[in-house]
Amino acid sequence: MNNPLDPAALEAAVENVHRAGVPGLFAEVRDGDQVWRGAAGVADVATGRPVTAGMRHRVGSITKTFTAAAVLQQVEAGWIGLDTPIGRYLPALVPGERGEAITVRMLLDHTSGLAEYLPYAYPSLKAYPAIADTGPQSLDDHRFTRFDPVELIAMGVTAPAFGSPGGTPGVYSNTNYLLLAQLLEQVTGATAERCITENVIERAGLRDTELPSGPYVDGPHSQLYEAWFGMIDPPRDYSVFDMSWVGPSASLISTLSDLNRFYGLLLAGEIVSPSSLEQMRRTVPVVSQELRTIDYGLGLHPMEGPGQATFWGHGGTVWGGGALAMTRADGGRQLAVAVNTQRWNRLDSSGLPQPHPIDQALAALYRVAMYG
Template identity: 65%
Template sequence: MPGVFAEVRDSGRTWRGASGVADLDTGRPVTPEMRHRVGSLTKTLVAAAVLRQVEAGRVRLDAPIGDHLPDLVPGERGRAVTVRMLLNHTSGIAEYIPYAFPSIRGGASGVSAQSLDDNRFRRFRPAELIAMGLAAPPSGAPGATPGVYSNTNYLLLGQLLERVTGTPAEEYITRAVIEPAGLRHTSFPSGPRIKGPHSKMYEALWGVLDPPRDYSVYDMSWVMTGAGLVSTMEDMNRFYARLLAGRVVAPSSWAEMRRTVPVVALDGSTIQYGLGLHRLEIPGCGTFWGNEGTTWGAGTVSMIRADGKRQFSFAINLMRWNGPGRPQPHPVDGALATLKARALGCSMSEHS
């Protein structure tokens, strides 16, 4: 792992730390305040923005998405899939990423980074990515559980926000969620480069890329309202603290966000997912709410204990370091488990 940086908050006290390098060529160190691509933590902010529209009476959680987007989700599917199903990944709409990046699916020639490189500066339109997910075999029936995690859901939610507000989704989320929450270093990127101090982001692609390749310069149109945000660990802790305290959405909306269902994540594990966030139960340690995010070369986790007294956000600048299929135990996994346990205030026996 080239570099890791984090912020922990505990009952009013704050610790920030960093270890390792942001650039393998120069040895430039990572620092705790660096900006980072936070991946699917974006989904919590998108869900909050949708719930702000629910509070305003412009969207109903259990309304068919076809009521708002009949051109994108037509016919019976548009009538069967609701806004809530998109938010909690029970829509049954498939993930589009293997179709936008066909080389990662493998096949006769094996997994390669060809499509990652081909798409580095490609400008995708949300409608074309959504069409890929809708054309793929469904992952399940609408409303069935366990749900199956799909970024297609959150691109549709971005289009929903655009349709009901008359404003580009990224602009509305910035105005309705990012700015009111006081997130000073959080934004959707306007181009392939991150503005401000940041690390390079190294992708190993399950060992296919050796040495890992830097993908910190990348056009994020391939996943903008699914996983496109750039932020800091301080901002992510601030956001989840204010969300839990009822300062981002109304208490009724926060209660809806915490209604979880089982969802099969992209790595094949089953998580308890609400509306844009998931629940982590650690026996003897407590209930935590938050999210995990990955993109090419970048990983982030942000969790807050249900009583609001303990928070942990960390970022890493290498992804998919382990092999495909059923990977063997890896030292990085053990180190991250130790870090998470200590940062969340859990003993190792409780965490394991």
């Protein structure tokens, strides 16, 4: 079992991440009735405005847990079959044999084999994941682009497959979750955003969480500084950005308190049923966007230290920002953290990201937060 919260150690750990090179970060750790919130650094490097622990933040692919929960609720209601082929619901989007071979579960756990559409939507990322051959120009070109999700899905579906449906390891792909959003619209008759808002966000009582319709973050928030592996120097602010390029796959805006509340309720079986939660925690190996193999469930994945308790949650990145939320399996200890920079690692001569002090400082913060 972990030790009680140590505010001094947590404050020092957050400060160390800032000193390692993150302009600003904030965190909330919960242990039963104990809550610690802390922040270090600035929300705006030009003005010196400080970050605070209550700020709203773009939380990236943490959105996937919310979308998966909305899908599981429709499974419980009998409107969606977890192991039903997606072609039965969306034959125009995933036609033919492939539509019959890829199930809803394979979309949720990234074993569909469908490619990531992003390098096709953002031409300067065409070589991704060979990041040395990419460039950040598309980020500026598409700051205010309103993408059509059906067109993005088509890019992923027509691109060369990453593998056969159901094969492992799976490959993490936003195409899967844009398809799940279309599935929610098909079976509920409402937009996916409305479905997720009513059935997940409002059901969990989250007051500062939304799927945005425009490029701005309302309320107190930080600027978001993207470095793109040292190719943007100094890092550029992308806090104003149209998130239709990911939609209900990664566009959520939230607070750390809302994230901890959501994952606490989810893991207590109060957002989806205990049997649905059991399905969400059945994992398969998946290659992440950082090209690491992780265990991944249905919009959830486990994180654990050596010989320690298992935590469940999700991480997320956007242009310039990142977040991570994790909750111990018994709900007893929770961490949510947000940073206002991204892709800080520079590349070595072979094009691989070099270690950076930020990585070690964040790992130390996670250890102090999770285990004391």
